[in-house]
Amino acid sequence: MVGSTSFVKALPLLAVSAFAGVNYPTIPSDLTTPFQQRLAVYGLNAVSVGWNTYEQLNQSCVLYGTSADGLSSRSCSTTSSTYATSRTWSNAVVLTGLTPATTYYYKIVSGNSSVEHFLSPRAPGDKTAFSMDVVIDLGVYGKDGFTTSSKKKDTIPVVEPELNHTTIGALARTVDDYEIVIHPGDFAYADDWYLKFSNILQGKEAYQAILEQFYDQLAPIAGRKLYMASPGNHEADCSEIPYLNELCPEGQKNFTDFMHRFEKTMPSPFASSSSNTTAQALAAKARSYANPPFWYSFEYGMAHIVMINTETDFPDAPDGTDGSANLDSGPFGKPNQQTDFLKADLASVDRTITPWVIVAGHRPWYSTGSGNGCDSCQAAFEDIFYQYGVDLGVFGHVHNSQRFAPVYNGTADANGMKDPKAPMYIVAGGPGNIEGLSSVGTKPDYTEFAYADDYSYAKISFVDEQNLQVDFYQSSTGDLLDSSTLYKSHATQFVQQ
Ligand SMILES: *[C@@H]1O[C@H](CO)[C@@H](O)[C@H](O)[C@H]1NC(C)=O
Ligand SMILES: *[C@@H]1O[C@H](CO)[C@@H](O)[C@H](O)[C@H]1NC(C)=O
Ligand SMILES: *[C@@H]1O[C@H](CO)[C@@H](O)[C@H](O)[C@H]1NC(C)=O
Ligand SMILES: *[C@@H]1O[C@H](CO)[C@@H](O)[C@H](O)[C@H]1NC(C)=O
Ligand SMILES: *[C@@H]1O[C@H](CO)[C@@H](O)[C@H](O)[C@H]1NC(C)=O
Ligand SMILES: *[C@@H]1O[C@H](CO)[C@@H](O)[C@H](O)[C@H]1NC(C)=O
Numbered sequence: 001m002v003g004s005t006s007f008v009k010a011l012p013l014l015a016v017s018a019f020a021g022v023n024y025p026t027i028p029s030d031l032t033t034p035f036q037q038r039l040a041v042y043g044l045n046a047v048s049v050g051w052n053t054y055e056q057l058n059q060s061c062v063l064y065g066t067s068a069d070g071l072s073s074r075s076c077s078t079t080s081s082t083y084a085t086s087r088t089w090s091n092a093v094v095l096t097g098l099t100p101a102t103t104y105y106y107k108i109v110s111g112n113s114s115v116e117h118f119l120s121p122r123a124p125g126d127k128t129a130f131s132m133d134v135v136i137d138l139g140v141y142g143k144d145g146f147t148t149s150s151k152k153k154d155t156i157p158v159v160e161p162e163l164n165h166t167t168i169g170a171l172a173r174t175v176d177d178y179e180i181v182i183h184p185g186d187f188a189y190a191d192d193w194y195l196k197f198s199n200i201l202q203g204k205e206a207y208q209a210i211l212e213q214f215y216d217q218l219a220p221i222a223g224r225k226l227y228m229a230s231p232g233n234h235e236a237d238c239s240e241i242p243y244l245n246e247l248c249p250e251g252q253k254n255f256t257d258f259m260h261r262f263e264k265t266m267p268s269p270f271a272s273s274s275s276n277t278t279a280q281a282l283a284a285k286a287r288s289y290a291n292p293p294f295w296y297s298f299e300y301g302m303a304h305i306v307m308i309n310t311e312t313d314f315p316d317a318p319d320g321t322d323g324s325a326n327l328d329s330g331p332f333g334k335p336n337q338q339t340d341f342l343k344a345d346l347a348s349v350d351r352t353i354t355p356w357v358i359v360a361g362h363r364p365w366y367s368t369g370s371g372n373g374c375d376s377c378q379a380a381f382e383d384i385f386y387q388y389g390v391d392l393g394v395f396g397h398v399h400n401s402q403r404f405a406p407v408y409n410g411t412a413d414a415n416g417m418k419d420p421k422a423p424m425y426i427v428a429g430g431p432g433n434i435e436g437l438s439s440v441g442t443k444p445d446y447t448e449f450a451y452a453d454d455y456s457y458a459k460i461s462f463v464d465e466q467n468l469q470v471d472f473y474q475s476s477t478g479d480l481l482d483s484s485t486l487y488k489s490h491a492t493q494f495v496q497q
Contacts, residue, residue, distance in 0.1 A: 036215035037223030136396025139433025166475035185232020185362030282348035289341035346388035364395035369441030389495030
């Protein structure tokens, strides 16, 4: 979502006298110091480690092992990339040969780094219960954003006392309650630098400063948990603010920072674990059509999770070169590449191995409030979801929490939560950012829950092969706001309906 246009129009007149330095983090004297750490599922028995440094690294390496004083394995790469307006370089290394569902210790090789740890991914087909947190539309906190004051545990980021960020604090406070996180779009809100008068003449610096702050704030979570990213409109915002076109820094356009940060750390679809040769061939096809970090899939225990791009790369995509959002971005693939990927990927899923299929993206087509649904997204994706029996669609973009009964083409499934054919949908856009919350507005009749009183986020629990629990929590208090359970018999091995 975007800020108020009338407010923006007043800026050029008011801004000049308010010039002040942007809040850049301090550059360390040891330039090999890792910042902005981020982990991700990278494949079967593989995890990527991404981080930024204030110099280019000739070689990036990570030591790892199953005890803190036995980091016997080492992975390296020569990946260290940047773009014109950035102060930092993105580095990425893939750790392979991991034993599934095991605690690993790792140390990014640097003169100034410490040993951290993570749980390696569960193997596809592991039927152990686990939870996955969902945050979308999560912005920086501090002087360039908004915030909260939770103080607990080693993982809690340092929060300036006058400020109030709740959701990163909640993820830290509950760090043992979930195994992975998905974040389908809208990171940092660095493109909202213009909302602070003092930034108006230094957009390039302000944009970078907010990104550096945000990813430092996220590192205690993303450096501990497998943290899966896909794009939202705020990864491409520039032309949305007509007055600022000329001022828009190069790195802000066309998903530039997002690509540098995540393209080497997000996975390609896994090879199929199914013994069915058709499924194996479809998974191979999906792998060839995937385009991480824009669209891809991964498997984790009972779940097959697909991340899609609701911004570009389908007809009338809102952020495309002729899109309604005027963001003039993409395309990142060939025509139909994303939808061909999605069809092949979903058709390949063997429900005896991964009974649960979740698809996550940024813009919803089911939402409360008027004008919040993305019609072109619905036209491109909804029938595919239905045809292949997607269990749950996860979206954000609208800054609040919403849950809908299973629904297809605007009609609630007659079976409700007991073995519906249609997907259930949620919006988890309430974690908090400088633009604040969106009011709930009008509710479609299949609405089950809608909340916009405080910042909130979602937790999806894979209870067993038939039961999926979806919970929403108030970030500041940890109070459970809504809980529901979707039952699916998952009796069909390859769903096509
Ligand atoms: C070491 O890293 C910390 C952040 O983790 C940083 O604050 C400090 O300045 C670094 N020290 C040196 C010598 O660069
Ligand atoms: C990287 O390699 C160049 C020469 O290829 C060298 O001058 C530079 O010092 C190296 N940097 C680091 C951090 O090792
Ligand atoms: C911070 O959050 C708490 C709890 O939600 C609230 O009571 C307090 O007013 C907030 N403080 C600021 C400065 O927004
Ligand atoms: C293999 O999977 C395809 C769908 O991908 C399905 O149509 C076919 O019936 C399966 N074959 C067997 C032997 O299960
Ligand atoms: C955006 O980036 C992609 C990938 O680099 C490129 O193919 C595309 O042309 C760019 N789009 C615009 C509008 O610059
Ligand atoms: C979807 O619903 C519209 C009316 O809301 C109807 O005209 C159309 O035929 C429906 N499409 C399908 C595929 O059911």
